[in-house]
Amino acid sequence: xxxxxxxxxxxxxxxxxxxxxxxxxxxxxxxxxxxxxxxxxxxxxxxxxxxxxxxxxxxxxxxxxxxxxxxxxxxxxxxxxxxxxxxxxxxxxxxxxxxxxxxxxxxxxxxxxxxxxxxxxxxxxxxxxxxxxxxxxxxxxxxxxxxxxxxxxxxxxxxxxxxxxxxxxxxxxxxxxxxxxxxxxxxxxxxxxxxxxxxxxxxxxxxxxxxxxxxxxxxxxxxxxxxxxxxxxxxxxxxxxxxxxxxxxxxxxxxxxxxxxxxxxxxxxxxxxxxxxxxxxxxxxxxxxxxxxxxxxxxxxxxxxxxxxxxxxxxxxxxxxxxxxxxxxxxxxxxxxxxxxxxxxxxxxxxxxxxxxxxxxxxxxxxxxxxxxxxxxxxxxxxxxxxxxxxxxxxxxxxxxxxxxxxxxxxxxxxxxxxxxxxxxxxxxxxxxxxxxxxxxxxxxxxxxxxxxxxxxxxxxxxxxxxxxxxxxxxxxxxxxxxxxxxxxxxxxxxxxxxxxxxxxxxxxxxxxxxxxxxxxx
Numbered sequence: 001x002x003x004x005x006x007x008x009x010x011x012x013x014x015x016x017x018x019x020x021x022x023x024x025x026x027x028x029x030x031x032x033x034x035x036x037x038x039x040x041x042x043x044x045x046x047x048x049x050x051x052x053x054x055x056x057x058x059x060x061x062x063x064x065x066x067x068x069x070x071x072x073x074x075x076x077x078x079x080x081x082x083x084x085x086x087x088x089x090x091x092x093x094x095x096x097x098x099x100x101x102x103x104x105x106x107x108x109x110x111x112x113x114x115x116x117x118x119x120x121x122x123x124x125x126x127x128x129x130x131x132x133x134x135x136x137x138x139x140x141x142x143x144x145x146x147x148x149x150x151x152x153x154x155x156x157x158x159x160x161x162x163x164x165x166x167x168x169x170x171x172x173x174x175x176x177x178x179x180x181x182x183x184x185x186x187x188x189x190x191x192x193x194x195x196x197x198x199x200x201x202x203x204x205x206x207x208x209x210x211x212x213x214x215x216x217x218x219x220x221x222x223x224x225x226x227x228x229x230x231x232x233x234x235x236x237x238x239x240x241x242x243x244x245x246x247x248x249x250x251x252x253x254x255x256x257x258x259x260x261x262x263x264x265x266x267x268x269x270x271x272x273x274x275x276x277x278x279x280x281x282x283x284x285x286x287x288x289x290x291x292x293x294x295x296x297x298x299x300x301x302x303x304x305x306x307x308x309x310x311x312x313x314x315x316x317x318x319x320x321x322x323x324x325x326x327x328x329x330x331x332x333x334x335x336x337x338x339x340x341x342x343x344x345x346x347x348x349x350x351x352x353x354x355x356x357x358x359x360x361x362x363x364x365x366x367x368x369x370x371x372x373x374x375x376x377x378x379x380x381x382x383x384x385x386x387x388x389x390x391x392x393x394x395x396x397x398x399x400x401x402x403x404x405x406x407x408x409x410x411x412x413x414x415x416x417x418x419x420x421x422x423x424x425x426x427x428x429x430x431x432x433x434x435x436x437x438x439x440x441x442x443x444x445x446x447x448x449x450x451x452x453x454x455x456x457x458x459x460x461x462x463x464x465x466x467x468x469x470x471x472x473x474x475x476x477x478x479x480x481x482x483x484x485x486x487x488x489x490x491x492x493x494x495x496x497x498x499x500x501x502x503x504x505x506x507x508x509x510x511x512x513x514x515x516x517x518x519x520x521x522x
Contacts, residue, residue: 006031006043007101009070009083015104016096016198017236022076022086030069033097035165042067045101047094050074072097092194095164099198102172106200107238109174109182112323113199115230116207116251118370119316120185122308123207125345126320127183130338134330138181139174144346144479146170149177161190168198180242181328188226196230200237202244203327204230204264205319209256210369224256228263235265247327249319252277269326271318273311279322281314286380295321295335302332304339309349310377347478349377352495354502354510357468358384362494364478366393366420368403371475375411384469385413389462390476391420391455392434394427394484401430402437408449409441412473414465415449418458419518420476421484427453427518454518455483455492459501474498485517492516 006029013025030045037059040046046063048056048071057075064071070083072093078084087093099106112127114120121142128147131138139148141162146153148170161167167184174182186196209224231248238244248264250257252272261268269278284293290307295318302325306317317339324330324338344350352360359382365374371390378386388408392401408415417434419427431451443449452458459474466472474494482489496511503510 005103009045009085012045012097012100013085016093016100018087018089018093018096020085021088023084025085026083028070028083030101033094033101033165034063034068035094035163037063037066040066040068043069045069045097046071047090047097048073048075049090049094089194091164092197095168095194095197098165098168099171102168104198104200105168105171105175106182106198107240109171109200110180110203110240110242110244110328111171111182111184111199111201112203112205112327113184113186113196113201113230114205114207114319115186115188115191115227116205117210117367118365118373119207119312119319120187121364122313122345122348123205123316123319124183124185126317126339126342127205127323129342130320130324130330130335131181131183131328133338133341134324134328134334136181136328136330137177137179138183139170139177139179140183140185141167141170142183142185143187148173149179161185161187161195164195164197167195171199186230188223191229192226197233200240201230201233202237202240203247203249203323204234205249205323206230206251206254206256206260207316207319208251208254208369209260210367224259227256228260231260231264231268233265245327247323249323249327251315251319253315269322271315271322273314273318278326279318281318284311284314295325297325300325300332302335304336306339307343309381310373311380312373312377345479347480347495349374350478350495352498352502354499354506354508356463356466356502356506358466358470358472360463360466360472360474360498360502362474362478362498364480365390365475366477368400368407371404372407372411374473374475375407378471378473379411382469382471384467384471386411387414387416387462387465387470387472388412389416389418389455389458389472389474391418391422392430392476393421394423394425394430398433401433402440405434405437405443405449406441409438409443413448415443416458416461416465417449417451418455419453419483419485419516420455423484424486427485454516455494456497456501456513456516456519459494459497459513460504463501463505472498483516490514490516 009025046068246266248268252270271279273281477494483492500513
């Protein structure tokens with residue numbers, strides 16, 4: 001555990017870019033910064049945030065009753081019996097205060113931030129392996145987990161950057177463990193909600209920016225602007241004792257390139273396969289066990305072999321290699337070893353083998369671009385048919401439903417449309433939108449695509465459809481451990497479900513199929 005030293009309000013606010021517009025940062029001492037009123041303990045500083053669907057200011061009395069030593073919020077003139085500091089943006093204040101209470105751990109680390117629509121987790125893991133091969137002590141925070149030394153911590157059920165309080169706590173643990181580098185996966189939600197402010201990022205990396213999260217951001221421009229905050233933040237990173245590159249690593253092949261280049265506050269480099277870039281991929285060869293290619297820089301070339309599959313992973317590898325070589329000065333030998341050492345990532349084109357005569361994979365692809373890439377990768381790997389099982393989430397970008405169904409009709413031979421976190425929306429309604437998209441693209445229901453509401457039964461359907469030499473690909477959930485119906489998270493793992501469906505089909509021992517509320521809907 002990281003030791004927390006009591007600090008005064010004056011000390012906390014003295015070195016962060018957050019102005020107090022009401023009240024006074026005095027000598028009151030606090031031991032923790034807390035944003036959840038239910039977790040407030042005596043001596044804590046409670047920060048009341050305001051969101052689209054909630055306002056934590058109404059829980060301030062509860063926080064004070066539980067012993068909060070001071071409160072930060074956005075409402076003016078509150079009289080509480082403990083110091084109350086008004087700020088313009090309490091979300092942003094939370095991030096910087098969380099950094100300050102941990103004595104600014106990011107200032108003691110070289111921090112690489114990775115953003116993008118697809119490929120963030122993969123790129124982080126590749127870079128982590130490269131740093132390990134170079135003998136550097138690094139930690140990693142992704143939407144899958146946090147890796148700190150020998151400790152692996154779960155960061156949550158669904159894909160988003162952890163809360164600012166958790167991010168800073170993880171960084172603090174890295175410093176306490178003697179690590180020198182941190183790799184941080186940053187989502188658009190994380191940037192829009194200021195969760196990664198105060199992370200003092202030295203190198204910013206983007207994978208791509210495509211159609212996603214428009215429900216949250218309103219339009220593509222807002223979504224892209226949220227991602228751009230990573231590159232704007234590079235200019236605000238403090239000078240560090242160990243030095244800091246302040247480097248942007250941009251994808252020359254992606255439509256975001258010119259926009260992000262203009263937004264970058266520091267120097268930038270680029271990578272790509274198709275357009276001229278600082279680091280180019282060349283001589284790509286797909287092999288049964290992965291792929292090999294070369295990364296070519298201005299005055300260096302490194303031959304790479306990877307167990308990952310799919311052309312899209314070439315881009316992810318190039319992003320990590322560029323950050324490592326150009327940004328961190330890591331040599332070609334360690335780069336090649338790191339890329340070669342990554343066997344795979346949970347839920348990312350993860351092969352499921354129960355002895356069947358066709359290939360089965362589970363992938364996290366939950367966006368149109370990711371589904372397109374996953375199906376294209378599957379097509380490269382087989383002379384047989386490609387069968388896709390996937391859904392589209394409720395209370396999320398509605399246009400994705402049609403787009404993903406159209407992509408499946410275009411790139412897969414057969415598609416099974418099913419549940420993927422319908423939340424409080426009608427699953428039948430979601431599937432109807434997807435079916436309309438599939439039919440509009442030339443699909444024929446009952447012949448080339450099917451609607452199967454229960455995801456377990458959809459897996460079974462995919463298995464029954466598969467023939468020798470085919471590829472069955474379940475997309476959308478990947479590593480995730482739950483699925484949301486209504487407001488309840490039900491235990492679910494696509495990998496377990498695929499193994500269960502295969503075991504039933506083959507008549508061999510295997511796990512039991514997880515149960516969902518849709519179990520009797522077929």
